[in-house]
Amino acid sequence: MHQPTQPSSPLRRIVLAGSLALASLSASAATTLTIAALNNPDMIELKKLAPAFEQQNPDIKLNWVVLEENVLRQRVTTDIATNSGKFDVMMIGTYEAPIWAKKGWLYPMDKLSADYDLNDVVKTARDGLSYGGKLYALPFYVESSMTFYRKDLFSKLGLTMPEKPTYTQIADYAKALKEKGGVYGICLRGKAGWGENMAFLSTLINTNGGRWFDEKWHPTIDSPEWKKSVGFYVDLLQKYGPPGASTNGFNENLTLFASGKCGMWIDATVAAGMLFNPKESQVADKVGFAMAPTGVTPKGSSWLWSWSLAIPKSSRQEAAAKQFVQWATSKDYIKLVAKDLGWTSVPPGTRISTYKQPEYQKAAPFASFVLNAIQSANPTDATLKKVPYSGIQFVGIPEFQSFGTVVGQSISGALAGNTTVDAALKAGQAAANRAVVQGGYQK
Amino acid sequence: MSVAHSRLRYGITTAVAWSLAILVFFPIFWMMITSFKTEEQAYQLSVIFQPTLQSFREVFARSDYLSFAGNSIAISLGVTLLSLLLAIPAAYSMAFFPGPRTQKILLWMMSTKMMPSVGVLLPVYLLWKNSGLLDTVSGLIIIYTLINLPIAVWMAFTYFCEVPKEILEAARIDGANTWQEIFHLLLPMSLPGLASTGLLLLILSWNEAFWSINLSSSHAAPLTVFIASYSSPEGLFWAKLSAASLLAVAPIMVLGWLAQKQLVRGLTFGAVK
Incomplete structure (x- = not known):
């Protein structure tokens, strides 16, 4: 607000002061929400469409902080x-x-x-975001894992990918693709990290009957199931995978597959939209898909992850924040994205009505x-033998971030x-x- | 030594210098060309492609570059001025009136640079939160100044040590007070050194990423936060990230080029006697 430059009469001053006070009142009545968001295509679209929310709610202004996943996690935790x-x-x-809900955050x-219409939100996604029977975040997009393969190469080699493949079949296909297909037989995550190679490996171990801990919180990483699974994974990638697989994460494999260098890839369902987009992928018309492969049990063979919107206890604007979170995860928002970008790009996995x-x-x-993958991924029943934790591709305790990554680094080294x-x-x-001894989990 | 021999030596040094320069510049060059590629091309190694401004358009549409750049300029200028203001008197007293513990203090100051920043993240975060400095330009200026002060003092100290004490003494005998001594003699004589100290402070605070990402969110966020928002674990981002990085480093690179002579002169000041 500018100060008046000309000398003013007392009356004028009173009027001015009054209008200034009014202006500042109306300014403070508008609520500003600061949103910490992840840099991914779905979130960028949310930011782009958010002015529609601001128009519907003129008293709420949105402020965005967009960051990369690991930076975001550190920033938000601090x-x-x-x-x-x-x-x-x-x-x-x-x-x-669930971890933050338990801490009362x-x-x-x-x-x-x-x-x-909360019942329209996929149940497994809601379960994954609940603690003590209460829901603490609303899912913005949900992903599971699945198998992608090259239809053209499979038919050329006379192979058929079943809808529900097993890992034994995957190994055979990888061999054939590498030897006769002229591509790397299979691409898998090798980069160390609890959310990188360990996400995939945990599903492989689950489906082979393994688990991270037994009921008494004793780790079972040296068990035969782990040895079998990790041995299989290392052997498969060393023989039929791309060179330098131990540094490949989601993006590296996406690039390899999208540029036609991989015969198969098992990773997040969110890749489907990217591989089918001819602007980003050279194999858009050649991608086939199947469920994530299984071993001795289908339990825990595909993961469940959702990026969700939550309101921290430290926020002083719970009501306005809740209004925004509901808008961003509503049926109407999904329709808004469909109108703007087309149906292929709507946030996947959250609502049955979308499907x-x-x-x-x-x-x-x-x-x-x-x-199907999302609905069948149950974070509370993901292993053949009983476990004291929840989570499919992770162990739902705070210590996991640290020891999960250490285990990931050892396997990446192997x-x-x-x-x-x-x-x-x-x-x-x-x-x-x-980690679990220090955390006091073992009784 | 024959002429041919010295020519050969000259040729070799030139070749080595050029290869080193290219080695250092190559990543920046690669970032530059990547920013003109499409996301798909960005993952290929080819240098022949149809350049496009697509990533730049995307970056400008997605974030408010000018607000980030404005914060970066305000912060780095503020840090440079504040650091010099504090470092010059400190270095003056250490260089011309050293006490028995001056050397130890200098070493102790440097030792604060040896601890990883993340070690003090929580205490600093709480202090900043309680004093209302979170997400403010002044909050970032204060933390950067604290970080860069040891370097500024050390550099200024080294340059001041090159100034003959006798000149200052002569001025004192002629009746000059401390301020006159500093402004009329010391500063003009060590100007090249101080200028390069200032430039270095400017570059260091422009590039600092850890504290800016942690202590700012939207209002005071500088260009490092702007870059950080373009990396992604799921999805292609190299072209956009390169475009954002190019936009972020362009101002400081231009400044670096312009001030090259000054910088080299200042950094080698007193190296040859």
Whole structure:
């Protein structure tokens, strides 16, 4: 606000002061929400469409902080742990939601508006975001894992990919593709990290009957199931995978597959939309898909992850924040994206109603696979033998971020040939044991 | 030594210098060409492609570059001025009136640079939160100044040590007070050195990423936060990230080029006697 330059009469001053006070009043009546968001295509679209929300709610202004996943996690954790209240809405994952809810860091997502239709939100996704029977975040997009393969190469080699392949079949196909198909037989995550190679490996271990811990919180990383699974993985990638597989994460494999260098790839369902987009992928018309492969049990063979919106207890604007979170995860928002970008690009996996849309089924041939994978991924029943934790591709305790990554680094080392699988698992076992002993889990 | 021999030597040094320069410049060159590629091309190694401004358009549409750049300029200028303001008197007293513990203090100051920043993240975060400095330009200026002060003091100290004490003494005998001594003699004589100290401070605070990402969110966020928002674990981002990085380093690179002579002169000041 500018000061008047000309000398003013007392009356004028009073009027001016009054209008200034009014102006500042109306300014403070508008609520500003700061949203900590992840840099991914779905979130960028949300940011782009958010002015529609601001128009509907003229008293709410949105402020965005967009960051990369690991930076975001560190930034948001610092803020929430110091109760700073810099953020009103945070994007968090299935791993954080129950842990943070347990610590009392999040507002429960109750008293939602009548037209929100919570039962339309996929149940496994809701379960993954709940703690003690209460929901603490609303899913913005949900992903599971599945198998992608090259239809053209399969038919050329006379192979058929079943809808539900087994890992034994995958190994045979990888061999054939590498030897006769002129491509790397299979691409898998090798980069170390609890959310990188360990996400895939945990599903492989689950389906082979293994688990991270037994009921008494003793790690089972040196068990035969782990040895079998990790041995299989290292052997498969060393023989038929791309060179330098131990540094490949989601993006590297996406590039390899999209540029036609991989015959098969098992990874996040979110890749389907990218591989089918001819602007980003040279194999858009040649991609086939199947469920994530299984071993001795289908339990825990595909993961479940959702990026969700939550409201930290430190926020002073719970009501406005809840209004925004509901809008961003509503049926109307999905329709808004469909109108702007087309149905292929709507946030996947959150609502059953999305999958009932004939336009979506037509535009996204992978839709039913994705929904099926998400609905069958149960974070509370992901292993053959009983476990004391929840989570499919992770262990839902705060210590997991650290020891999960240490185990990931040992296995990545084995994949690179720096150490043996046995030595890697022995080191992993010791790291996991240390973490749970220090955390006081073992009774 | 024959002429041919010295020519050969000259040729070899030139070749080595050029290869080193290319080695250092190559990543920046690669970033530049990547920013003109499409996301798909960005993952290929070819240098022949149809250049496009697509990534730049995307970056400008997605974030408010000018606000980030404005914060970066305000922060780095503020840090440079504040650091010099504090470092010059400190270095003056250490260089011309050293006490028995001056050397130890200098070493102790440097030792603060040896701890990883993340070690003090929580205490600093809480202090900043309680004093209302989170996400403010002044908050970032204060933390950067604290980080860069040891370097500024050390550099200024080294340059001041090159100034003959006798000149200052002569001025004192002629009746000059401390301020006159500093402004009329010391500063003009060590100007090249101080200028390069200032430039270095400017570059260091422009590039600092850890504290800016942790202590700012939207209002005070500088260009490092702007770059950080373009990396992604799921999805192709290299072209956009390169475009954002190019936009972020362009101002400081231009400044670096312009000030090259000054920088080299200042950094080698007193190296040859």
